[in-house]
Amino acid sequence: MRKINKMAKEKGTFKRPSGRGLAEIRKMTAKVGVVPNADGSAMFSFGDTIAIAAVYGPRQLHPQHMQDPSRGILRVNYDLLSFSVYERKKPGPSRRSQEISKVTEWALLPVLDLKEFPNTVIDVQIYIIQADAGTRTAGINAASLALAHAGIPMKNLICSISVGKQDKNLIVDLDKDEEDFEEGEGATDFPIAKIANSDKYTLLQLDGKIQPDMAKKVLALADKACEEVYEVQKKALKEVIEK
Amino acid sequence: MKNEINEAHEAHEESSEEITKKRRIVIPGEVIVSGEDYLPGEGVRREGNDVLASRFGLAEEAGRVIKVIALTGAYIPRRNNVIIGRVFDITFNGWLIDIDSASSGFLPIDESPRFINKNEMNQFLAIGDAIVAKIWSVNAKGTDLTLKSKGLGKLEKGFIFRVIPNRVPRIIGREGSMISLIKEKTSCNITVGQNGWIWIYGSSVEAEIKARRAIEFIAEKVHVSGLTEIMEEWFEKNK
Amino acid sequence: MSSMEGSNLTIETLKKMFAEGKRFDGRGLADYRDIEVISDISNKAEGSARVKLGKTEVLVGVKLEIGEPYPDSPDKGNLMVSGDLLPIASPRFEAGPPKFKAIELPRLVDRAIRESGMIDFSKLVITPGEKVWTVIIDIYPINDDGNIIDAATIGAVAALKRAKLPALNEKGKIDYDKPATTSLPLSKETAPLTFTFFKLGDSIILDPTREEDEACEGRIALAISKWSDQYMINSCQKGEEMPFSREELERIFDLLPKKYEEINEKLKKFL
Numbered sequence: 115m116r117k118i119n120k121m122a123k124e125k126g127t128f129k130r131p132s133g134r135g136l137a138e139i140r141k142m143t144a145k146v147g148v149v150p151n152a153d154g155s156a157m158f159s160f161g162d163t164i165a166i167a168a169v170y171g172p173r174q175l176h177p178q179h180m181q182d183p184s185r186g187i188l189r190v191n192y193d194l195l196s197f198s199v200y201e202r203k204k205p206g207p208s209r210r211s212q213e214i215s216k217v218t219e220w221a222l223l224p225v226l227d228l229k230e231f232p233n234t235v236i237d238v239q240i241y242i243i244q245a246d247a248g249t250r251t252a253g254i255n256a257a258s259l260a261l262a263h264a265g266i267p268m269k270n271l272i273c274s275i276s277v278g279k280q281d282k283n284l285i286v287d288l289d290k291d292e293e294d295f296e297e298g299e300g301a302t303d304f305p306i307a308k309i310a311n312s313d314k315y316t317l318l319q320l321d322g323k324i325q326p327d328m329a330k331k332v333l334a335l336a337d338k339a340c341e342e343v344y345e346v347q348k349k350a351l352k353e354v355i356e357k
Numbered sequence: 358m359k360n361e362i363n364e365a366h367e368a369h370e371e372s373s374e375e376i377t378k379k380r381r382i383v384i385p386g387e388v389i390v391s392g393e394d395y396l397p398g399e400g401v402r403r404e405g406n407d408v409l410a411s412r413f414g415l416a417e418e419a420g421r422v423i424k425v426i427a428l429t430g431a432y433i434p435r436r437n438n439v440i441i442g443r444v445f446d447i448t449f450n451g452w453l454i455d456i457d458s459a460s461s462g463f464l465p466i467d468e469s470p471r472f473i474n475k476n477e478m479n480q481f482l483a484i485g486d487a488i489v490a491k492i493w494s495v496n497a498k499g500t501d502l503t504l505k506s507k508g509l510g511k512l513e514k515g516f517i518f519r520v521i522p523n524r525v526p527r528i529i530g531r532e533g534s535m536i537s538l539i540k541e542k543t544s545c546n547i548t549v550g551q552n553g554w555i556w557i558y559g560s561s562v563e564a565e566i567k568a569r570r571a572i573e574f575i576a577e578k579v580h581v582s583g584l585t586e587i588m589e590e591w592f593e594k595n596k
Numbered sequence: 597m598s599s600m601e602g603s604n605l606t607i608e609t610l611k612k613m614f615a616e617g618k619r620f621d622g623r624g625l626a627d628y629r630d631i632e633v634i635s636d637i638s639n640k641a642e643g644s645a646r647v648k649l650g651k652t653e654v655l656v657g658v659k660l661e662i663g664e665p666y667p668d669s670p671d672k673g674n675l676m677v678s679g680d681l682l683p684i685a686s687p688r689f690e691a692g693p694p695k696f697k698a699i700e701l702p703r704l705v706d707r708a709i710r711e712s713g714m715i716d717f718s719k720l721v722i723t724p725g726e727k728v729w730t731v732i733i734d735i736y737p738i739n740d741d742g743n744i745i746d747a748a749t750i751g752a753v754a755a756l757k758r759a760k761l762p763a764l765n766e767k768g769k770i771d772y773d774k775p776a777t778t779s780l781p782l783s784k785e786t787a788p789l790t791f792t793f794f795k796l797g798d799s800i801i802l803d804p805t806r807e808e809d810e811a812c813e814g815r816i817a818l819a820i821s822k823w824s825d826q827y828m829i830n831s832c833q834k835g836e837e838m839p840f841s842r843e844e845l846e847r848i849f850d851l852l853p854k855k856y857e858e859i860n861e862k863l864k865k866f867l
Contacts, residue, residue, distance in 0.1 A: 153429065174459055457599070
């Protein structure tokens with residue numbers, strides 16, 4: 115953090131294009147039970163990025179040959195709604211959404227105990243209503259809430275956030291302007307997810323240029339940020355009962 | 358979660374003030390209590406000195422046993438549960454029943470209440486018909502049902518509808534007190550399936566509508582004590 | 597909600613209830629549930645809206661793209677309506693190739709919007725014969741409790757009313773960084789609404805819940821708008837097996853203008 119401290123000394127507090135502090139997360143909102151038909155559902159937002167997730171299951175899996183007799187299968191489908199982005203996204207899964215679906219599945223599995231539901235499927239549907247970067251992280255946070263809301267046996271919640279670098283500054287929760295930043299060393303986007311209150315990371319992806327020791331430091335920023343995400347998720351689940 | 362044997366009308370939620378105090382909403386991974394003395398029950402695990410929730414629900418301390426009661430979630434079939442299902446297929450030796458859970462139910466022809474000839478299977482139970490059945494076995498292949506018991510059989514009149522399965526104990530009430538109240542106030546026949554499906558048959562459409570509304574009202578309330586008084590008031594208001 | 601299909605006895609009970617003019621939620625046979633419309637649910641869409649009709653919820657977005665006009669209408673912009681019954685909305689909707697209802701939904705909304713004349717396509721021309729605006733409406737139900745078609749049309753109308761043409765840069769390409777100030781060329785007079793009538797036995801109902809929708813044996817969706825105090829039926833589609841009698845159709849045609857006024861009145865505070 116030496117470079118950042120130096121900057122702070124010279125120029126006062128460095129501000130990002132959005133005016134946020136380096137470790138400042140956009141305003142988060144979360145709500146559980148947004149899709150009444152689903153067994154569990156939630157929405158989660160980071161600033162202008164809004165995700166909704168719905169869980170159906172455990173339920174029967176067809177075709178039969180896809181069933182796993184030893185445990186239930188987690189099936190994640192992530193996608194952007196056509197009008198969630200400026201350049202309209204044609205309906206139908208893209209390569210990007212298929213990749214995000216898969217890494218999201220891997221991000222969520224470690225806390226789920228699916229051995230109790232052999233031959234079944236738990237379907238997680240994640241849709242982005244408005245995209246301003248961090249869509250996969252908002253999606254994972256929403257999905258984690260939806261799985262809990264659906265009563266699926268879970269060891270803990272999964273918390274997700276993007277961390278990264280803007281030129282030489284380590285930052286938390288990149289928005290679209292920051293993802294597109296091109297001056298200096300450009301932008302490095304590092305979405306992560308972890309098991310709450312643990313040191314286990316379940317999603318790690320990276321795009322950009324970051325030295326290994328900076329990468330270590332940015333994980334520390336991620337840990338702190340995930341604690342804030344956890345508080346938002348916890349509040350949303352505790353509020354659902356007060357109907 | 359073992360495959361416990363549940364009595365058909367077991368009510369494991371009570372509405373006395375005392376018990377309610379020892380309950381609170383917990384989220385997965387949350388520490389409920391700390392201490393060596395506590396015993397982890399359903400929906401709970403021990404990590405070192407702490408007892409943590411392994412699901413989202415109501416944490417309950419009953420003596421030294423800590424458990425988390427699910428408030429949401431799909432129905433998990435258990436032996437001896439009475440459930441309501443719908444016939445969706447007929448095979449050569451039985452009926453396939455949608456019991457609204459991850460596995461479908463199977464009613465073997467031998468488990469009908471009386472002898473049914475293989476040629477008259479469709480006359481007895483056709484696709485779309487609803488039944489009240491008991492689960493006598495849960496295994497890898499599915500859930501086996503029987504109609505051979507009092508109170509079980511084909512549902513001829515009235516209608517069926519669904520509530521979230523976890524709300525069933527509250528609808529039944531302590532020793533059936535809540536469901537008895539509803540039956541008395543509406544003069545309806547009511548059967549509550551553990552899988553969340555409920556059958557109502559009354560002497561008039563108004564009575565049936567009222568009974569359904571009362572049940573849905575209770576099902577939405579999750580964490581309220583004094584539910585009996587609330588429902589007495591409700592029936593006064595909705596004469 | 598369950599994926600269990602309607603049972604025979606419940607369908608019989610609903611038939612009996614409708615014959616007595618009764619419904620489980622206490623509504624009259626032609627009554628609509630509470631409607632709520634929230635506009636601008638995506639700031640990346642040129643227009644968008646979220647419609648709640650009882651527990652049914654539909655998201656609709658409008659995007660504008662620059663394209664070529666159709667050869668037979670070189671001086672008109674285009675309209676494309678797309679949508680799907682997303683698996684999120686119901687345990688019955690599956691991922692994969694669209695089933696018929698998913699194909700029908702956007703087509704019905706398309707005809708309602710197009711035939712009503714709500715959009716003045718002649719004002720969507722950028723360079724005659726070469727470049728025009730294409731209005732793309734995307735419909736996404738996110739919770740199905742019946743009557744998605746009517747909710748989707750309300751959503752499309754709401755999204756169109758808020759929509760603004762994107763600003764263009766010097767090269768004539770869309771520039772999302774510049775503020776969009778021009779509204780879509782819409783009629784100030786009218787906007788269509790769809791009314792889907794459902795039939796069970798001899799009863800006809802409007803705005804069914806999922807449970808009622810499934811029990812019904814026939815349906816007919818009609819779009820209606822109003823020009824200079826003259827009501828116009830803009831489109832019609834009969835669905836499912838059960839036929840409608842002449843008497844039933846006349847009853848439906850007579851009811852349409854009244855329902856149009858009633859629902860428009862309810863929507864005033866949102867649109």
